[in-house]
Amino acid sequence: MKSGLEWQGRLWLEGPEGTFLGYGRVVLLERIREHGSIARAAKSMEMSYKHAWDLLDSMTRQAGCSLVATVRGGKGGGGAVLTPAGEKAIAVFWHYHARFQNVLQEMTAKLEDVLCDEKSVDPGS
Amino acid sequence: MKSGLEWQGRLWLEGPEGTFLGYGRVVLLERIREHGSIARAAKSMEMSYKHAWDLLDSMTRQAGCSLVATVRGGKGGGGAVLTPAGEKAIAVFWHYHARFQNVLQEMTAKLEDVLCDEKSVDPGS
DNA sequence: AACCGTTATATATTGTTAAGTATAACGAAA
DNA sequence: TTTCGTTATACTTAACAATATATAACGGTT
Structure with missing residues (x-):
């Protein structure tokens, strides 16, 4: 990485x-596992x-099954846990x-130096 | 790609x-090569x-040299061509x-089916 | 000298994305 | 039955990115 650039x-x-x-969606799932609720997971990141819920909704629709199981009401007001599909x-x-x-x-490691000197246009290995 | 998903x-x-x-910056450079001016390159995509100029400015500052050589005035009002560094x-x-x-x-090819059935959590090969 | 389409730059407008705010429903537990 | 923090949903506001618009400078050509 002689050039200070990286892929x-x-x-x-x-x-x-x-x-x-x-990435963001997966981190959200992990935070739900960690905190036990969508609300606290969202706040933690x-x-x-709303955004968190929309993401989960998008994932659920596309997966064809829920990645989180939610509970409304009850002790603590409710919560959410990951399903096996979510895990x-x-x-x-x-x-x-x-x-x-x-x-x-690997690509960064192979990246050769500089564009600016008068050399060939060969992109490297 | 059994699942209809792809990486x-x-x-x-x-x-x-x-x-x-x-990607966008490189396409812009190619369009400049094709059209001979920043203005027409921008319009073509x-x-x-302004956005095109800002991108070029950002590239120039970070490369330490110009990727395009610009001419103001003159025949046709001016224009731009790629430098060797741009190429x-x-x-x-x-x-x-x-x-x-x-x-x-390759990753998509190795991607195994579905999240939703009650199977292992093994991510595949 | 006037013209042209461009570069270069500033400012305003638009559009999109996410956050913010509000409200209802929920249901176990106290 | 009241309370609690949550899910679920709608609507409004804010932040940001890109486009749109405007203007000056440029300099070979006519």
Whole structure:
């Protein structure tokens, strides 16, 4: 990384309605697992409840099943826990995300120096 | 791709000020090469001139040299052509972008079916 | 000298995305 | 039956990004 530049990227799983599973959505799922409610999960990542709910709604519609099971009323007012599908979604995403990051890192390592000196246009290995 | 889902991603080269080189910026450079002016390049991709100019300015500052050489006044009012650095930027980006797309395609091919049935949480190979 | 389409730059407008706010329904527990 | 914090939903406001518009400078050509 002689040039001070590095390859970066975003990864998401594309579904029929656009994004199905991406970084933010997976973090949201993890926060729900951690906090036991959509409201507290959203607050913990400075996201509005509405936005969080919309994301979950989008995921649920595209997955064909709920990734979280919600409860209204009752002790504590209700809450939300991950379904097995929700757990799997997290695991699958991080699995591929790790690969993805490795590729970016390799690409950065191979990135040769500078554009500005009068050299060839060969992009490298 | 049994599930109808596919991995998608965005790739960019990160510099000191954020994005240095990404898909849209590279297409802009190519359009400048094609049209010979920033104004026509921007119009050809339904981008405002200002936005195009800002992108070029950002690239120039981060590269440490101009990726396009501009001329004001004169025949036709002026224009812009790519510098060798600009040509190299295009070549480098597409080189890595192709790799990147290959990885996404491989990942999609390995993506196993569905989240919703009661199976293991194993993310696959 | 006047003209032209461009670069370069500033300011205003639009449009989109997310946050903010409000309200109703929920239902176990006190 | 009242209370509680939540889910679920609608509506409003704010933040941001990009477009749109405006203006000056440029300099070869006519």
